[in-house]
Structure formats: C-alpha cells, structure tokens
Amino acid sequence: MTESATTADPTARHYDREFVRTFFTSPTAVEGEDDSAKMLRSAAQLRGMRAPDVWVPDNEDATAPSMRAEGVRNIVDVVREHGAAVPGEIHPRVVWHRDDPQTRYRGFQQILEITDPENGAVEHIDGFVIPEVGGVDDWKKADEFLTIAEREHGLDPESLSMSVIVESGEAELAMGDLREEMGKPANNLQRLFLLVDGEVDYTKDMRAMTPTGELPPWPELRHNTSRGASAAGLVAVDGPYDDIRDVEGYRERMRENRAKGMTGIWSLTPTQVEVANTAPLPPESGRWLLEVDGREIELDAEEGRHVYRGDGLGLEETGTGQYVLRAGGDEQTLDADELREELLDRAAYVPSMDDIVDSMEAFEDAKDAGKGAIAMTREATLEIDGVAVEHSTDRMWDEATYQAAKTPITLFQDVYEHRPDQHDDLEQRYGADVVERATNVG
Missing domain, CATH: 3.20.20.60 (Phosphoenolpyruvate-binding domains)
Structure with missing residues (x-):
C-alpha cells in the first residue's frame, strides 16, 4: 500500500517502491x-x-x-x-x-x-x-x-x-x-x-x-x-x-x-x-565491446583474451613495431601508442554486478581513509585478426561517479527488498556471495 504523505515536498516519494520494471x-x-x-x-x-x-x-x-x-x-x-x-x-x-x-x-x-x-x-x-x-x-x-x-x-x-x-x-x-x-x-x-x-x-x-x-x-x-x-x-x-x-x-x-x-x-x-x-538488472558477467562501422560488437571471451571475429575491422602487425589497422575501406599505419589510443576510442567495457560492487566498495574504503577521489584501472587483452593488444583504461571515481554507479545497485536492492519470490533467481544469476555484498553496499 502507499504511505500517507508527511510532507508537501513535490519530489518526495510516498510509496515503497523506487523502481517498477x-x-x-x-x-x-x-x-x-x-x-x-x-x-x-x-x-x-x-x-x-x-x-x-x-x-x-x-x-x-x-x-x-x-x-x-x-x-x-x-x-x-x-x-x-x-x-x-x-x-x-x-x-x-x-x-x-x-x-x-x-x-x-x-x-x-x-x-x-x-x-x-x-x-x-x-x-x-x-x-x-x-x-x-x-x-x-x-x-x-x-x-x-x-x-x-x-x-x-x-x-x-x-x-x-x-x-x-x-x-x-x-x-x-x-x-x-x-x-x-x-x-x-x-x-x-x-x-x-x-x-x-x-x-x-x-x-x-x-x-x-x-x-x-x-x-x-x-x-x-x-x-x-x-x-x-x-x-x-x-x-x-x-x-x-x-x-x-x-x-x-x-x-x-x-x-x-x-x-x-x-x-x-x-x-x-x-x-x-x-x-x-x-533486462534492467546488472549483468552477471562483464563484457567488452568494440565499435565497428558505427555499431558496438561484443567480443568473445577466450582464455583471458577478448576476441573480435568480424570482417569490419582488420589488424596486421608489420614486424617493425608498427601496425596496419583497416576499417571501413580506410587503412592506417600506427605505432603501438597510436594503436592503443585508437582502441581506447573504440573499446568499451560493460561491468558486471560483481564489478560494480567491487568499485563501490573500493571507493567507500578510500573515502573512509579520507580520500575524495581515486583512479580505477581496468586492463584487458584485445585480439583482432590474431593480433593481441594490451588495453588499459583509467577512470577517476569521486562522489558524483559513485552516486551514478549506484543506480543499478539501488535497483537491485529495491527488487531484492520487495520481491522475495525472486531471491532464488537472483542467487542463481549472480551467486550468493555477490548478492549478499550487493545488498549491503551503498
């Protein structure tokens, strides 16, 4: 049931649920x-x-x-x-x-x-x-x-x-x-x-x-x-x-x-x-995406690498420390740093529930230690046409970043609180340890 209003604040919620899927x-x-x-x-x-x-x-x-x-x-x-x-x-x-x-x-x-x-x-x-x-x-x-x-x-x-x-x-x-x-x-x-x-x-x-x-x-x-x-x-x-x-x-x-x-x-x-x-729940596992021809393609995870298998992007190592990158009929010759910059623009990571909880817990620990912002690093090996490239990104986390990242966890917590009939499904999806941490973080 809805709760009786106790304030004239027009943005105050007067019911239990924050999210409806x-x-x-x-x-x-x-x-x-x-x-x-x-x-x-x-x-x-x-x-x-x-x-x-x-x-x-x-x-x-x-x-x-x-x-x-x-x-x-x-x-x-x-x-x-x-x-x-x-x-x-x-x-x-x-x-x-x-x-x-x-x-x-x-x-x-x-x-x-x-x-x-x-x-x-x-x-x-x-x-x-x-x-x-x-x-x-x-x-x-x-x-x-x-x-x-x-x-x-x-x-x-x-x-x-x-x-x-x-x-x-x-x-x-x-x-x-x-x-x-x-x-x-x-x-x-x-x-x-x-x-x-x-x-x-x-x-x-x-x-x-x-x-x-x-x-x-x-x-x-x-x-x-x-x-x-x-x-x-x-x-x-x-x-x-x-x-x-x-x-x-x-x-x-x-x-x-x-x-x-x-x-x-x-x-x-x-x-x-x-x-x-x-669909709105955080993913059970993280995944890498690569922008190709204006579309984001999910990479295959294999033995610690993330592999692109399409035809829209090609990569060749010349043996002289340089690479030839082919995309949409265009061809670029790049050194290692330039290639990493190019892939930095094209690659994106979709974090899992576990990833989000890890990052939030790390920021909470840093904040308790008196730090206002910390850098989060994510590393991966991307593979295109059999050529492996080490990829690394840094993201600065401050209070605003933390609050934005908190939204999917708040959704999960809302679901967990109001839908006990879904607890078994959630534990099967994420694992009991991740579910417990996700209900307590934030």
Missing part, C-alpha cells in the same frame, strides 16, 4: 469462456521472474464493454482469493475519459465496488490506474473520486495510489504542472505513483500518420514522461510493445528507455514480463 495487464473478463476470469486467475498465480512488479487487472481496453460489469466482479473474486499471495502490487485499471462525464462516473462506480471492504478484496489492492486523462484538473477529479471511496469505506487517507496513462497532448502537458500542484491542500495528488505512456491512443490524439501505419516511436513522449516523473518523484513506465515475438526489439526498446531514466515497461505476456524483469 514491469506493468502487466490482464483482461478482467473473457467472453465465451466457462470461466470468464481465467486470465485473471492465471496472472494472479505467476511467481518469480514471470510475475510482474505491478499487475493491472484491466477493465478498460483489454476487456469488451459488454463484459466490464462482470470484470469488476471477477477482480473482486480473484483478488479476494489470490491477492495475499500475489508477489507484486495490484492496481486495477478502470474506465475513464477526460471528455466524457458518464465514463468517469462509471469508473467511479467500479472503484467503489472494488474497494468495498465487504467484498474482501481491498486489503490487497494497492491503487488504481486511470486511463485517458487530460489536463491536471482531470487528474484532480480522479484523485477526488479515490478520496471519496476511501472516506466512504473507512480506508486510511491516501492508502490507494493513483497511476495515470498519458494518452493525449493534454496529459503530456499536465506532467509539467505536477510539481506546482502536488501537495496543495485542495488535492491529494501526492497519491500519484506511475506515469505510463499509451502510445496508441496518443498517436490517435496527435493525428499522427506513418507510411506503413505503424506507430511512431515517440522518443519525445518517453523523454517527457521520464522527466515529469523525475521532477515529481514518481515512476515512469513505457507503453506496450505489440510485437510480442520480437524479443530483441523489446530489449532494444528497454535499452533506449533506460538511457532516458525510464526503467519500467508495459508487458503483454508472461514472457515479456520475464524479459523486462531481468
């Missing part, structure tokens, strides 16, 4: 089935890496309008039966629309029924997801309905969090108003939790078109949502990736998002949940 929606009622709630029951019993951080019984787009009344009853029944064992948070999605008072009223009625203590589900409900919001005044209407439901049913104030789906230009602009609006006595917007992109309806609202009919990538929306979440102390989540078979495309989307500060992503299947749960 997965936002998994399930239809609340499936027409034509003996058990219309079968997909809800299946989702409620997911565990480990296949279970999401946030489970969203979806009584809006994922459920046919004719089935939504039954969908509310199914939410109550399934959450009452399975909610206590669900490892993540539960946030039903109700109907709402910024331009339709009748739809907003139906959403309010759904909230009232789901949160009625006599139905036995509300003790396992963490909040609600509100779609199709508009300007910030519309967000306040949804907040007011949640406040009324809490008072009507005798629930703790602000015990229900509110997440919104950004599906319009109005909602995108409203994110810029949150810092000023949150914490005012006239609203309880501090109950906000997730800002979730909904690129499909956003595309419709923007009247955008592409030659193929596919969705535009909308990098600006993802950046603005991440920025809005950071400014207001919330969590940003990307929208659905519809091509559920394109696992590598899904991973690439997440890599792009993490560079924007957006860790979470919508998941449509348990397989996507598993991919999205593991």
Whole structure:
C-alpha cells in the first residue's frame, strides 16, 4: 500500500517502491469462456521472474464493454482469493475519459465496488490506474473520486495510489504542472505513483500518420514522461510493445528507455514480463565491446583474451613495431601508442554486478581513509585478426561517479527488498556471495 504523505515536498516519494520494471495487464473478463476470469486467475498465480512488479487487472481496453460489469466482479473474486499471495502490487485499471462525464462516473462506480471492504478484496489492492486523462484538473477529479471511496469505506487517507496513462497532448502537458500542484491542500495528488505512456491512443490524439501505419516511436513522449516523473518523484513506465515475438526489439526498446531514466515497461505476456524483469538488472558477467562501422560488437571471451571475429575491422602487425589497422575501406599505419589510443576510442567495457560492487566498495574504503577521489584501472587483452593488444583504461571515481554507479545497485536492492519470490533467481544469476555484498553496499 502507499504511505500517507508527511510532507508537501513535490519530489518526495510516498510509496515503497523506487523502481517498477514491469506493468502487466490482464483482461478482467473473457467472453465465451466457462470461466470468464481465467486470465485473471492465471496472472494472479505467476511467481518469480514471470510475475510482474505491478499487475493491472484491466477493465478498460483489454476487456469488451459488454463484459466490464462482470470484470469488476471477477477482480473482486480473484483478488479476494489470490491477492495475499500475489508477489507484486495490484492496481486495477478502470474506465475513464477526460471528455466524457458518464465514463468517469462509471469508473467511479467500479472503484467503489472494488474497494468495498465487504467484498474482501481491498486489503490487497494497492491503487488504481486511470486511463485517458487530460489536463491536471482531470487528474484532480480522479484523485477526488479515490478520496471519496476511501472516506466512504473507512480506508486510511491516501492508502490507494493513483497511476495515470498519458494518452493525449493534454496529459503530456499536465506532467509539467505536477510539481506546482502536488501537495496543495485542495488535492491529494501526492497519491500519484506511475506515469505510463499509451502510445496508441496518443498517436490517435496527435493525428499522427506513418507510411506503413505503424506507430511512431515517440522518443519525445518517453523523454517527457521520464522527466515529469523525475521532477515529481514518481515512476515512469513505457507503453506496450505489440510485437510480442520480437524479443530483441523489446530489449532494444528497454535499452533506449533506460538511457532516458525510464526503467519500467508495459508487458503483454508472461514472457515479456520475464524479459523486462531481468533486462534492467546488472549483468552477471562483464563484457567488452568494440565499435565497428558505427555499431558496438561484443567480443568473445577466450582464455583471458577478448576476441573480435568480424570482417569490419582488420589488424596486421608489420614486424617493425608498427601496425596496419583497416576499417571501413580506410587503412592506417600506427605505432603501438597510436594503436592503443585508437582502441581506447573504440573499446568499451560493460561491468558486471560483481564489478560494480567491487568499485563501490573500493571507493567507500578510500573515502573512509579520507580520500575524495581515486583512479580505477581496468586492463584487458584485445585480439583482432590474431593480433593481441594490451588495453588499459583509467577512470577517476569521486562522489558524483559513485552516486551514478549506484543506480543499478539501488535497483537491485529495491527488487531484492520487495520481491522475495525472486531471491532464488537472483542467487542463481549472480551467486550468493555477490548478492549478499550487493545488498549491503551503498
């Protein structure tokens, strides 16, 4: 459950989780089935890496309008039966629309029924997801309905969090108003939790078109949502990736998002949940990359060397202390120092969890000894066309570097704290010793 606000600071977090990796929606009622709630029951019993951080019984787009009344009853029944064992948070999605008072009223009625203590589900409900919001005044209407439901049913104030789906230009602009609006006595917007992109309806609202009919990538929306979440102390989540078979495309989307500060992503299947749960975690082993033709190629680790096997880069030793480097049709003759400089520009290292923890522990020890900054050296033998080159990099660590490196460890610690059902998976991935050190560092 969310915690009651104790400060008017608009950037203060009022909930337990700092990171959400997965936002998994399930239809609340499936027409034509003996058990219309079968997909809800299946989702409620997911565990480990296949279970999401946030489970969203979806009584809006994922459920046919004719089935939504039954969908509310199914939410109550399934959450009452399975909610206590669900490892993540539960946030039903109700109907709402910024331009339709009748739809907003139906959403309010759904909230009232789901949160009625006599139905036995509300003790396992963490909040609600509100779609199709508009300007910030519309967000306040949804907040007011949640406040009324809490008072009507005798629930703790602000015990229900509110997440919104950004599906319009109005909602995108409203994110810029949150810092000023949150914490005012006239609203309880501090109950906000997730800002979730909904690129499909956003595309419709923007009247955008592409030659193929596919969705535009909308990098600006993802950046603005991440920025809005950071400014207001919330969590940003990307929208659905519809091509559920394109696992590598899904991973690439997440890599792009993490560079924007957006860790979470919508998941449509348990397989996507598993991919999205593991992708943001630090790697279990480090790896070297080499920039070739504008792309970063992972090198093969073999007997203490890191080997490039592609055709885009060639290296030959002349026997006179010089080297011939071929790249993209160009050829350079370099001495040993010049070659090391060239590879310094091309080579990069992706640190493992163990590497990150080692570096953080070394800096903490140095800081305890009174040092404000230390140099970290990383050495490797790179091999191109059978020619081995000794590669060495130095990185200066100070407090700012330490805090930046801490983010993936903070993510891991957040996962370890809130998802005990994943402890075995994490120990299998990293080893018990690394897990113990990672939970204690920082």
